[in-house]
Amino acid sequence: MLQVALAQVRQHARRFIAVGLAVMMAVGFLTATLMVNASTEASLGNSIGAGFRNADLVVTEGPEAPLDSPAVDAVKSTDGVGAVYAQEMGWIAFGTSTESGYGALQNTAPAGLDNLELLSGKLPGDGEVALDAGTAEKRGLAAGDTIELAPAGGLVAAEDLAAAGTGLTVSGIVKASKDPFMMGQPQFFTGGELVQHLAGEGGPQLRSIQLDLAAGGDATAVKSALAGALADAGFADATVNTAEEQTKAVVASFTGGTDQLTVVLLAFALVALLVSALVVANTFSVLIAQRTRELALLRCIGADRKQIRNSVLAEALLVGVGASIVGVLGAVGLMAGIVAVLQAQPDTEFAALAVPPVAVAVGLVVGILLTVLAALAPARAATRVAPLAALRPADEARAGNAKGKVRLAVGVALTVGGAVVLALGAVSANLLIALPGGMLSFIGLLLCATLFVPPLVTAVGALAKPAGVPGKLAAVNAVRNPGRTSATATALLIGVTLVAMMMTGAQTSRTAFDGQLGAEYPVDLSVGDLTLEGQPLDVSAAATAMNYDGIAAAGLITNGGHAEVHGARTGVYQLAPEQLDLLQDKTLVLDGNTVLMPQGSELKTLTVTGSKGSKELTVVEADSRTLPPLISSAVAAEIGVPKLPAAESEDYYTSLPQLWVSVDRDLDAWALLDLRSQLAAGLDVNEYQISGAAVERAAFNQVIDVLLLVVTGLLAVAVLIALVGVANTLSLSVLERTQESSLLRALGLTKSQLRGMLALEAVLIAGVAALIGAVLGAVYGWLGAQSALGAFAAVVPDVPWLQLLAVLAVAVVAGLLASVMPARRAARLSPVEGLATV
Amino acid sequence: MTTKTEQSLVGAAPGRAASAAATRGLNKIYGTGDTRVHALKNVDANFDAGKFTAIMGPSGSGKSTLMHCLAGLDTADSGNIWIGGTEITGLNDSQLTKLRRERVGFVFQAFNLVPTLTAEQNITLPISLANGTVDKEWFGYVTKTLGLTDRLAHRPHELSGGQQQRVAVARALLTRPDVVFGDEPTGNLDSKVGAEVLSLLRRSCQEMGQSIIMVTHDPVAASYADRVVLMNDGALVGELDRPDTDTILASLAKLGA
Structure with missing residues (x-):
């Protein structure tokens, strides 16, 4: 019977292409998903491992006792230990003659434990510094130039650094470290004790003690000797690992064991698998329907039901195995391609492809099982072909729809039940109720699709x-x-x-x-307080804002008085009639007897005091909770518009004008963020001052x-x-x-x-x-x-x-x-x- | 040439070793109410072993139904059926399947072969299905006798209609079944090729001792048989021994066919 299945697949390969394609895509998706996690870990391992690639053993601190110089001494005096590198890192500010910035400074390792890749110049000695190629290019630095380094934390204006910093000669340019603690920022490396001096308060962080074994040293023996020596020195919870163990430990601490991304991707892979199972099942039922006479003939000449079923399942198995293998290979190819692209980028050149056997095995097993399971129902249908069907004239093949009644009943029940639960979840605004309801009703709908x-x-x-x-x-x-x-x-x-x-x-x-x-x-954008120069915004700000594309309207909102709101002295702003349009809520109106208050003010009336007098106004609450109290400009004129008080006055900050801006509705996110940057530059304020x-x-x-x-x-x-x-x-x-x-x-x-x-x-x-x-x-x-x-x-x-x-x-x-x-x-x-x- | 009456058939002894197939009191009814058809009415029949028997009758006479029941493809409503001395009435599906595989051979009018398999694979298919081993010598003899030796690697669509039917005959003969059933085996062939296939069937009966039961409406085809059983309206109505075409035509004419 196997030969019948084999012959089927071989002779009618084209009919199986679609099934194969469907299974292949789903398996590829699944396998690639499973490889994402492993490849991320491998890439991290690459990145982290580079930091101690030349070390034999790595000592890291425990939570109780941070490593410090006694620990280094303890390591150095242990038998069997060769070169020792106490890896220290500090945060520093740096400056050239024109620019400044923050970066990381690390001491260099002694010969043998070296982890830097020199691109030009030489490794830094005492009083010298090497920096990464990216920073060198960006800042226009080369070997022989001088830069200023200072502890991070103070101001980093270039001129301050020139005065306070330590001038160092650039000895060479190195390849950027892939250590995740160093990556993505300017990196500096210096010889000698310089890190100690430049690390600022508290000194540098002693990240690890890396060491070489002395000639003839035995890693296991030295490891236990080190553990003993460190315990004696008061560092009982320090860890001694081989470089490889250390890499694994750090990677684990980064990925935290589970990977959310993988879980989310798996949900989508599941949908793809479900759909491809449907395609497989459907294709096989069609194929069976078309082969009714042939199956009947087989039954006539002595094939029993089991043999017919197994023959169909064997076909499915063949297709499943083939498609799954291609799918897994495709996934590996795809991931290899992505990794290759990443490797070509300087920032991600540590990317690594990992093909975990589990991903391959799961991909293959799921693909094969899916195909075979999906073919089960069609295979059962095949066994129901009566031998006599071979003797009838070749009438049209019909798929049996008889068994559908139970399915329909279950489908309708699930649809109705699920819909009720979903509605309940929607009414009570509870996603945890709605989700299963939605899923059940959808499955029900699919079941009674006929x-x-x-x-x-x-x-x-x-x-x-x-x-x-x-x-x-x-x-x-x-x-x-x-x-x-x-x-x-x-x-x-x-x-x-x-x-x-x-x-x-x-x-x-x-x-x-x-x-x-x-x-x-209350508004699209509001720009608050003072400019970078410490000046209040003035009328020219509104004019400036209107110069930018995408701004629909802009208005300067000025102080119109003060009021006591629940015992706190609060600034009240005045709004000209045309400025009312700047508010998000277009239903709000201001007249001569009202004051607009934020939601939750719990006041019926508010007495606003201006420079000439006060007025008791009826409170109208807006939906917004962050709206400042607003009165119409007419009321403000009536009670007297106050002058901006002096900077020392307690009313100063509650009286500062604000710029309100409404933007074009069709602006997309990117354009808006761009606009915000432009606006901040144009108005001379920080970007965070523009909110809304x-x-x-x-x-x-x-x-x-x-x-x-x-x-x-x-x-x-x-x-x-x-x-x-x-x-x-x-x-x-x-x-x-x-x-x-x-x-x-x-x-x-x-x-x-x-x-x-x-x-x-x-x-x-x-x-x-x-x-x-x-x-x-x-x-x-x-x-x-x-x-x-x-x-x-x-x-x-x-x-x-x-x-x-x-x-x-x-x-x-x-x-x-x-x-x-x-x-x-x-x-x-x-x-x-x-x-x-x- | 003799014409026996229906009565003489009743005396046939079913279950006898010399019987290839037999029925006793076979009834088969299709449909209900207005569409009710009494396809077989109390049919008692005996088919001798080692003989080539043709079943003839007009359309709707029940000849195909009788063959389907004899071959275990269809079940009767009452009565008993024997194949080679074994009663098959009441066997379940898998027992019937085993019976078809081991003790019965088929040659149909059309669509005899699995299109995806070669001639050789088609011939040995029943044995493969039974997980049996092919008797090489017998296979060689049968295929040589049927002139298929150089056609074994071909697939059905590469064979002529006559060759396809010969492959079907070879498949039916290979298991040395108790009986080979033919359902209009030459219905789709022209007369020359049809004659060739019928001669082969006759030879396999004479030289190999194979029992053959063939349903046909073609008097020429029936004339190759040792004996012709005539059916009309669901009942056996007569039989002819060693008939020729003219006597068959004459008998059929009497039936009003």
Whole structure:
């Protein structure tokens, strides 16, 4: 029976390509995911290990007793110890004649324990310093130049350093250390005791004691001798490791054992696996349906049910093994490619590829199991073929839909039950309730897909009627085998629903967050307090701000008086009528008798005092909690606008004008952050002085956009697999309908009509799947956002129509593409050939 | 040439060693109500071992149903069936499968061969399915007799219709079954190639002692048989010994076929 399976796979290899492709992609995804963690660790190991690559043993401190010079002495006096390097590091400020900055300073190791790679010049001696190539290039330094170093903490103005710092000669340029404690900042290396002097208060940090074994020394013996010596010196909790052990220990402390990224990626890999299992199951059922007569013949001449089942499973096993191997190889190739790219970048040249045997094994086992398990149901269907079927004329193969009743019942129950739980989670704004509810209802919907997919395809198919006979035939053919159509659509539905859910969820939470921000921050951007020069903002600031693209309006808000709010003297600001538009909340109004107060003021009235007098005003509360008390400029004029008090006055800081800015709504996150930088430079303030809803919104949108992009990319794998499934189902159906297609051709259907008919069929299935997915996803996305954010903000469904339309368009185009190959094959067949084939 | 009456068949002794296949009181009903068809009515039949028997009758006479029941492909509603002295009535699916594999051979009208396997693999398939070993000598003899020796590595689509049927005959003969069933084995062949296949079947009966039961509606094909059993309306209605085409045609005419 094995030979039957082998012959099947060999002879009909093309029919298995799609299954193989689906399994391959899912396995590749899974394996790559598992390799990410290992490769990250290997890269870290590379980076960390470089620090003590020449050491035999490394001593590190325990939590109780930090290492210091007695520990170094203890190490040095232990028998069997050769060269010793007490690795010290301090934070320093450095300056050239024009620039200054902060960096890390480390002492150099004695010969033999050396861990620097010299690029030019020589290693630093006493009073000399070497620096990394990146810093040298950036600061225009070369061997022979002089730089000033000083303890970090003081001011780093270049002229201060010149006066207070220690002038050192640059002896050489070295390759940047990959030690994660040093990376990403200017690195300096000096010989001798200089680190001690420059490290500032508390001295340098003694990071480790690295040592060589004396000639003939035995690592194990020296290790225990060192432990003893250190314990005697009061460092009982210090650790003595070989360089390799030390690398592992540090890597473990960095990665913390578990890897969140891997867990998240695995969830997406799971979706891809699920979809590919559906594609495999569907393909095998189609293949079985097409081979009914052959299977019946085998049964006639003595194959028992077990042999039939095993034959189908053997085919699945063969395909599974092949596809899994290719998938794993593909994943390794992909990761190797990424690592190679990273290695070419100076900042990440320590990147390393790790292919853990577990990742390979899991990839292979999961891929093979998935294929075989997915083929179980079709294999069982194969055993139900009656031997007599071989003797009947070659009627159309039909997939049995009888067993579906239980499935439908379970599906409907899950859908309803899950929906109730989901609704409950949404109403109570509890994601932990909503999540399982959503998952259950989705599984339920998938189970009873046969209930709604074929009728919808038929309904949408009515639109194809104007296309004449090919259109009508396409609509009928698309639901000819409802089970098959549903299964094909379901695979696509999963991916599309998840993508649409993410899009709607993102959009809805964005809107909710916007509303929340409107309440939290009164204006888009507010610029506060003093300039870098210590001057208050003045009217020219508003004019300056208006010079920048993307600024819709700007206004300087000035002091209009003071008031006692719950015992605290508070500045009250005046707002000119045209400045009211700067507020986020457009419903707020100010008249001659009101004062706008932040939310939660708990006041009915407030008496505001100006330079000429006071007025009791009715309090109107805004939604914002950070709004300063506001009065209209008319009221301010009535009670007398106070002059800006002197800097020494206690009213000074509560009277400083603020610049309020509203920005163009369509500004994206990047543009807004850019604008903020420009504005800060133009107004001569620090960037952090510019705050407001727009900045928060931009930062939030940026996070959401990146997340959405990543998630959509990851889900795209599942969608791609499902599209392979659509192409596959169509091409198998075409194969099945060879005679029929030929008959239509003989009766006068043109080649292009035949191709159009098949394209329509594919578009119908893919389009309806995408449509259902988009609708479901929109609902899930809204309910998900409501569950997650409902407790903090008012969530109103906001459907990203354009994005969802784009998803639909992609599905339709992909359906068209999926029909190209099968349609071409069908059209190539001449009417006579097709009719002759039995 | 003699024409026996239906009564003489009743005396046949089922289960006898010299019987290749036999039935007693076989009834088969399809459908219910208006669509109810009594396909077999109390059929008692005996097919001698080592003989080539043809079952003839008009369409709907029940000849195919009788063969399906005899071969264990279909189950009867009542009555007993024996293959080579073993009663097969009431056997379960796996026992029937084993029976088909070891004691019965088939040659169908069309679609006899697994398209993905070579001729040789197709011939040895029943033995492979039973995990048995092929009797090389017998395989050589059968394939040589059927003129397939240089066609063994070919796949079905590379063979002519006659060659495909010869491969099917070889497969049926290879297990030395109690009986080979043919279901219109020459229905898809032209008369010359059909004659060739029928001669082969006859030779295998005469030279190898193979029992053969063939369903056909073609009087020419039936004339190759040792004996023709006539059926009409679900019942056996007569039989012809050593018939020729004319006598068969005459008998069929009497049935109103």
